[in-house]
Every structure is written in structure tokens, then in C-alpha cells.
Amino acid sequence: MVVEGPAGQRFLYTLEDADRPYRVLIEQIQEGAFTLGTDGTVLYCNLRLAEMLGAPQERVIGLPLQSFLFAGDVPVFLRLLEAASAGVVRGELVLAREDGIGLPVNLSLSQLHREEVTPLLCGVLSDLSDQRLHLRELADANDRLRTEAAERERVEEALRQAQKMEAVGQLTGGLAHDFNNLLAGISGSLELMQTRMQQGRFTDVERYMAAAQGASKRAAALTHRLLAFSRRQTLDPKPTDVNRLVTGMQEMIQRTVGPAILIEVVGTSGIWGTLVDPHQLENALLNLCINARDAMPDGGRITIETANRWLDERAARHQDMPEGQYLALSVTDTGTGMPPEVIARVFEPFFTTKPLGEGTGLGLSMIYGFAKQSGGQVRIYSEVGKGTTVSIYLPRHYGEIDKENGEAAVATLPRSVQGETVLVVDDEPTVRMLLVDILEDLGYTAIEAGDSVAGLKVLRSDVRIDLLVTDVGLPGGMNGRQMADAARVSRPDLKVLFITGYAENSVVGNGHLAPGMAILTKPFAIDTMAARIRSMIEASGVTRRRADAL
Incomplete structure (x- = not known):
């Protein structure tokens, strides 16, 4: 073929000239390129393949390619060689270098069809050493991560155990202190009752009896709070209209917190019902309002609010709750607020920020235990100087709710008849x-x-x-x-x-x-x-x- 150059000159371009750039390209690529006979004999290989085999090109050409494989890979290669007549085939092999080192490679092989000429096979071998090394490095890194994760989990578990033991120590110390005081009141009153009765002085017996009964009732209340904190109290859940419950308690709450504090109730219309022990919920609400009152020594406002909340997966995960529909009962005050380090400890038993003798430290821990035992959660939001919101989340109940207010008064029932x-x-x-x-x-x-x-x-x-x-x-x-x-x-x-x-x-x-x-x-x-x-x-x-x- 005659071609014309840029200046009009003419050149003779032969088939050998056309093949030369491709030969140069094949010699320069980073993969081992080769041509095989149908029996696997190497008819041509580039320099890169010779380097991969660890032998000069002239020693490679003329030998079967399978002679450069480990024995276990020879059957795999022969199957690929036979299948190449139908199209492109690929597979992984290990080359046996002359220095005895195995080299993992990826083989791509196809048949080169030429009219009236014996068919040839052409292929490429890609070195997988770097890829395998990278995979080993990834595996090693993964093993290190697993080891580090296990170690971190072990350390975190040790830390949790230490925190648990600290909480147990605080719990038992506070429990012993409170019960010793109550037992002293009970045993002292009983001893004085016995002494006065022996002396024939019965006028003081009723006073000591009242003191012993009062101390025993406070001890009972303390055990109920501890069981609530540990989520082991015996609950009597009923379908409850929380709006009605809050309305029924509003007057009592107002009397409890005093005239200096305004009580505002915001009840959502169409509020969902919830299956909960109403008496325990009343106790929890009253406790929250008392805490709010104590946070506002100069007076302020307490807002009691009910709302329907539908938590999707993301919101539920943030609140540490299962996703679903909840009723939220919130108490918000305009008091002093709490810093983050106090919020982190408010649910611990016997932890209190009140002056000595003014609080047991069981109020919020009791509310937390009650909410968790009822299938819900408690969440706190507070800012120093602005106030605090405590929200009790309770699962929605889909059944009917008794519309009667309160419980029916216990009727005067007849005494036993014979035989009961x-x-x-x-x-x-x-x-x-x-x-x-x-x-x-x-x-x-x-x-x-x-x-x-x-x-x-x-x-x-x-x-x-x-x-x-x-x-x-x-x-x-x-x-x-x-x-x-x-x-x-x-x-x-x-x-x-x-x-x-x-x-x-x-x-x-x-x-x-x-x-x-x-x-x-x-x-x-x-x-x-x-x-x-x-x-x-x-x-x-x-x-x-x-x-x-x-």
C-alpha cells in the first residue's frame, strides 16, 4: 500500500509495517501475552511472560505451557484449552517458576480463527500476586480489627461491671441507712410500748403505736420504690385514659406544689390509650411534679402535657426504644435545670442533688423502672437556668378503655354465711x-x-x-x-x-x-x-x- 505523507511525499506501507506497532505494544504491556497451538505448545510469548516464568523467551517458546504449571493445575488448564475453541475462557492457575516459587495468575484464552490455516490460541496471563497480597493484608487487618473489637468489648464490660458495682455499693449503703432509721423507729416504739404497758401507763401506747405504724408504712413505700427501680414490682395494668388521669390529679398536684407554682395541663385531643398500672402512673406523675417544684424555690410554672408519638426506626433507635406508637406524658418546669453530668446519673438509686435529709434519691429511678417494666421509656431534656422536661413514653393500647372515672367505692358486703x-x-x-x-x-x-x-x-x-x-x-x-x-x-x-x-x-x-x-x-x-x-x-x-x- 502506498501512503502519502504530510508534505506530499509517498511511502510504501507493507503488512510488516502494520504489525510492528502492535508487536511493540504487546512487548510493553504488563501482562504475559502468548500464542499457543491447539495442544498448548507456546508459539510466541512476550518478554513479560518470560519474566513471570523466570526463563528467557527462547526457552519458553516451543514448550507446552502446561509444563510451566504445578501438577494440580494441569487438568484445569487442559479443560480451559479445550473449551477455548467455543469462546473466551478464564480461570486461575499457579505458574511453576524455575526458581520453585509459585506465581498465581489469571488466564484469559480464546481461539484465533484463520481461514484455511490451522487455528491458534491467543491469551493473556495476569499476575495476581499483588491482589493476593492485598487480600492477605485485608484479612490481617480484619483479624486485627476483630481482636481490637473484642478487647474493646472486654474493657467496656469491665467498665460496666465496675459501674454496676459502684451503683450496688451506693444502693446498699443508702438502703442500709434508710432501713436502719426505720427499724430504729419501729423497734424503739415497740420497746417503749412494752415498758409503758408493764408500768400500767397506757396513755402513751397509742402514740408509740402510731410511730411504729408510720415507720412500717415508710419502709413499705421504700421497698416498693426499690422494686420499681429494679422493674420487679407487681403491676396491675389496666387500659388507661391518661388525659382523664391527669385531670383527676390536677387539684391534688396543685395543693402539693403550693400556690407559688402555676399548674398548666395540655391534654392532646384524641389521645391514645395505654395499658399501665394507673396507681403507679399517678405516683410517677406526682413524683415528677414534686421534683419540678423543688427545682423552682422562687415559684414558676409546671406544664403537664400528653401527646401521641409515632416513632420510626431512626427515632426509636435514638430514644433506645422499639419503633411503634407511644403515648407521651411530659412534665416541664421553669426551674434551675441540670448540667449533663447530673442528667447522666439521675436514674441511679439514691442519687440526689437535694440537701441532706430532703430526698431519698429514689424518685426518678423508681419512675424509670416503672416505665421500663411497662414496656416504655423515660427521657430527660434539661438546660441550666431554663428548666427541665421529663417524658414518660408508654406503648399505645388498642383495646377499649373504661369510661368511668376512678374506681367504684367498695360496697358494704355481708359477712360470711355458714359454710364459706x-x-x-x-x-x-x-x-x-x-x-x-x-x-x-x-x-x-x-x-x-x-x-x-x-x-x-x-x-x-x-x-x-x-x-x-x-x-x-x-x-x-x-x-x-x-x-x-x-x-x-x-x-x-x-x-x-x-x-x-x-x-x-x-x-x-x-x-x-x-x-x-x-x-x-x-x-x-x-x-x-x-x-x-x-x-x-x-x-x-x-x-x-x-x-x-x-
Whole structure:
């Protein structure tokens, strides 16, 4: 072919001239390029392939390429060689260099078709050493990260354990201090009562009795707060309209905080219901308002607000809660506020910023435990000098809510009629004695049992039992709930009153007791226990009369 140059001169351009640039390009590329016969014999290789094999080009050309492979890779290469006649094939091999070092490579091979000429195979070998090295480095880095993560987790766990032990130490110290004070009041009052009665001076007995009862009630309140903090209190959840609950408490809260503080209630219309223990929620709300009052010694404003909150995954993760629909009850004050280091500790038991003797430090920890046990959360926002907002989040309840305000007053129920019998099962003799005395005062026949085995033996007999009063935690292999369930196999209409000082919620059905069952928390007032027993006995009688009528 004749070509014309820029100045009009003419040149003869042969096929050899056309191939030369491609040959130069092939010699300069960083991959090993080669041409093979159909049996794998190397007909041509560039300098880079010779370097990869660790041998000069003239020694490589004329030899089968499979002779430069490790024995295990030869069958793989032969399969690729055969498949190349149908199209491009690729695979990974390891070249056996003359110095004995294996070189990982990626093979790309295809057939070069030429008319009326024996077909050839052309291919490229790419060095994978750097890639493999990089992968090893990544694997090593990943191993180091895993090791560092495990070490960090170990250190964090040690730190959490140390913080937990510090909290336990603070808890036990505060608990011992408060209970020692209460026990001193109780034991001292009882000793003085005994002394005055021996001296025949009965005028002071009532005063000491009142002091002992007051101290015992404060001790009961303290244990309830501790159980609330540890999320182990016995809850009695009910579908609750929080707007109505707040409205019903507004007057009492105003009297509690005093006239210098304005109470403002902002209740969202269409507020969702929630399944919660209303009495515990009232206690939590009152505690928050008292804390708000104490943060405003010169007066101010407390805003109690309810709202519906729908938390998506991101918002729920930020609030450390499952995503979903919640009712939020918030108390906001215009008080002194709290710095971040105080906010970080407000839920610790016995931690308080109030002066010595003016606070137990259990208020917020109790509220936190109650909210978590109810399936919710507590969140605090505060700025120094501007005020604080504490929000209790409670899961939405989709069921119906009783529209009646408050609880119906306990009616004066008739005393026992002849033949009504109550079985009392408790492993504490003093509690059994107290319950039997209450029952006998009401005219009932009482049967005692000290454990679940003795109790179940009575329940499986032919003795008439109108009400079972049982502790939840019992010796004998079964707890109170298990004993009651076993008894209901043969006595399906048996009324059961659980009494407990501490119970796992799961034991009593997480607050969802079966019909005809109720629960009362120790310590209890005698009149409360008497009213509960009478109401359940009467309900049993009504049920029986209805059944007889049918």
C-alpha cells in the first residue's frame, strides 16, 4: 500500500509495517501475552511472560505451557484449552517458576480463527500476586480489627461491671441507712410500748403505736420504690385514659406544689390509650411534679402535657426504644435545670442533688423502672437556668378503655354465711396468723397450709373452698400460681387472691391474671385485705347463684 505523507511525499506501507506497532505494544504491556497451538505448545510469548516464568523467551517458546504449571493445575488448564475453541475462557492457575516459587495468575484464552490455516490460541496471563497480597493484608487487618473489637468489648464490660458495682455499693449503703432509721423507729416504739404497758401507763401506747405504724408504712413505700427501680414490682395494668388521669390529679398536684407554682395541663385531643398500672402512673406523675417544684424555690410554672408519638426506626433507635406508637406524658418546669453530668446519673438509686435529709434519691429511678417494666421509656431534656422536661413514653393500647372515672367505692358486703371457707397458703407463720384472724373476724372458716404441697392436698380433697389466698413464692416445688392452676383443674370456678412481697411478673401472668384471680402486694393494711377478701367471696357467691339460676 502506498501512503502519502504530510508534505506530499509517498511511502510504501507493507503488512510488516502494520504489525510492528502492535508487536511493540504487546512487548510493553504488563501482562504475559502468548500464542499457543491447539495442544498448548507456546508459539510466541512476550518478554513479560518470560519474566513471570523466570526463563528467557527462547526457552519458553516451543514448550507446552502446561509444563510451566504445578501438577494440580494441569487438568484445569487442559479443560480451559479445550473449551477455548467455543469462546473466551478464564480461570486461575499457579505458574511453576524455575526458581520453585509459585506465581498465581489469571488466564484469559480464546481461539484465533484463520481461514484455511490451522487455528491458534491467543491469551493473556495476569499476575495476581499483588491482589493476593492485598487480600492477605485485608484479612490481617480484619483479624486485627476483630481482636481490637473484642478487647474493646472486654474493657467496656469491665467498665460496666465496675459501674454496676459502684451503683450496688451506693444502693446498699443508702438502703442500709434508710432501713436502719426505720427499724430504729419501729423497734424503739415497740420497746417503749412494752415498758409503758408493764408500768400500767397506757396513755402513751397509742402514740408509740402510731410511730411504729408510720415507720412500717415508710419502709413499705421504700421497698416498693426499690422494686420499681429494679422493674420487679407487681403491676396491675389496666387500659388507661391518661388525659382523664391527669385531670383527676390536677387539684391534688396543685395543693402539693403550693400556690407559688402555676399548674398548666395540655391534654392532646384524641389521645391514645395505654395499658399501665394507673396507681403507679399517678405516683410517677406526682413524683415528677414534686421534683419540678423543688427545682423552682422562687415559684414558676409546671406544664403537664400528653401527646401521641409515632416513632420510626431512626427515632426509636435514638430514644433506645422499639419503633411503634407511644403515648407521651411530659412534665416541664421553669426551674434551675441540670448540667449533663447530673442528667447522666439521675436514674441511679439514691442519687440526689437535694440537701441532706430532703430526698431519698429514689424518685426518678423508681419512675424509670416503672416505665421500663411497662414496656416504655423515660427521657430527660434539661438546660441550666431554663428548666427541665421529663417524658414518660408508654406503648399505645388498642383495646377499649373504661369510661368511668376512678374506681367504684367498695360496697358494704355481708359477712360470711355458714359454710364459706377460705384456704390460706403462706410459708410465713406470722402472715398466716394475721390472715386467719382477719377471716375469723369476718365470720369465715379458715384452713392453713405452709407450702404448696399441703395446700394442693387440701384443694384436691372434698373440702369446700370458696377462696384461695396464697403467697406467690412458696416452698414445695410449685409457686402459688402453679398451685392455683393445678387446683383449677378440679375446681374451675375457684377464686384466687395472690399476696406477694415480690414476684416475677411472669409468675402472675405479667399483670394479665385469669378471671377470678386478683393480686395484693405485701405489706397490706388490714382493712384493705378484709375488703378484698369480702369482695371476692361475695363475687363467688353471685357467680354461684347465677349458675344455680341457669
